[in-house]
Amino acid sequence: MANPNICITKLPAVRTVSTSHVASNGCVHRARIREGEGGYILVALLALMTVLMLAMIAAAPSIQQQHQRELEREAIARGEEVAEAIRLYVEARGALPTSIEQLLEGAPIGIKKKQILRATAARDPLSRSGEWRLVRPNDAAFLEFKRAVILYAGGQPPQGRQLPALLRPFAAPVVNIVNLGTTASTAQPTSSDEGSSFNNTGPFIGVASRSRRESVINYYGIDHHDAWVFTPIFR
Template sequence: MIMMMTTATIKKVVSCQWSVVSWRKANKGQRTKDKGQKGMSLIAVMAVMTLFAIALLAVAPAVQLSVQREKELEAIRRGEEVAGAIRQYIEFYRGTKLPDSMDDLLEGLPQGTKKRQILRPSAAVDPLSEDGKWRLIKPTGQAFINFGKRVQTYNNGILPSSPSAIFDRFALPLVNIINSQSDSEIKEADEEEIEDSTDNTPFIGIASQSRNTSIIAYYGIENHSKWIFTPLFRGAGTSVINPRVGTPNRGERPNQNSQEQRNTLPRNTRP
């Protein structure tokens, strides 16, 4: 009887051991399968990420170009607004006084017991320069003379008229100088025309401190430092922006109305 029970017990133990071994083998195979699936998933994720990175690299230049173009358009809008404020300032003082700093324009013009605002604070910031300060362009500076020559060349040899006779005192000496200079002399003076004055300078216009090549051509000029925003050269029918080859056709025209504008807004762009 004892022998029969022992044999039965041994069979049960052996059976349990085989069951444990079988379960372990099956579990081990499942773990191996799971590891294989995880490995494949990781490879798939890495492949997708690689393709995404390649796609980003492909579109990055186009995005950078678009961002740069918008910054340049904003710089032109602000520059044109400052030019309008300079015009109002000079007209108010009948051409006897030029602004000495951007603060003169921001403070506005006397109107009774108050000040009439002619420039928004946002327009006083250059979006293309690191410190946000505009360069102040003197009416007798080389930068202003060269700009007048470039405008004349862009306008088929004709220098556009000034908004009013008040500006003739600044325009006539300029006309005499640029008519006596050749195109080669203008090009040779490129490095000399960069003036770093940003304050305490009687100015007839402003320009950016950035010296980078531009995407947009302003009066045919493709360099930020040579874009001068001034109330002069506002003859009717002169478009100031023409895109470079390969860029969308989008332009902007300076304000040709000499009437005073309060709280001048940026000029609209056209598609």
């Protein structure tokens, strides 16, 4: 039996939203937020890539110059090794070598042959061919190099180690330094950056690179590869 003191009020129906609908809206909302964030990230990545690309472009000349500098240092080290091999060869045989192969074969020391030149030093790292240009005692390149060295040393030939008797006349001072030209490359003007017309047989007193390019390093004040003469006369 119903209690007459209790008032029963009929509440209006409340519209409920399904959890699946809420979940669906929530997912869509979150997806939109993530989509917006992705756009900002893409813009930031593009900006970063642009900055890195500009930095690489700016650094490229410096990297290339450093690479050339390392090649030139290696060329000088190898060239001076060839020069020392020439000195040892002359000291042992009493004659100038006529080919790089003779230096590679070694020089007789007593009853044995001593290695005086490594195979790697017999290659020019500055030229595409890898072959050294042989410099004769009467080559203009040698006379020009002698002039450059004397000027670099203040007008006096630098004092090196004692030379074999055969090599001493080549160390004589240049009679007229002024009229021997400049320290630039002695090669004839050409569109090529490498010489290829030099004979590689016959007595030689030094070697030079076939590369005609301008150098990063100044060797005795000389700024072209083909004007660097590696000889035992000046070491």
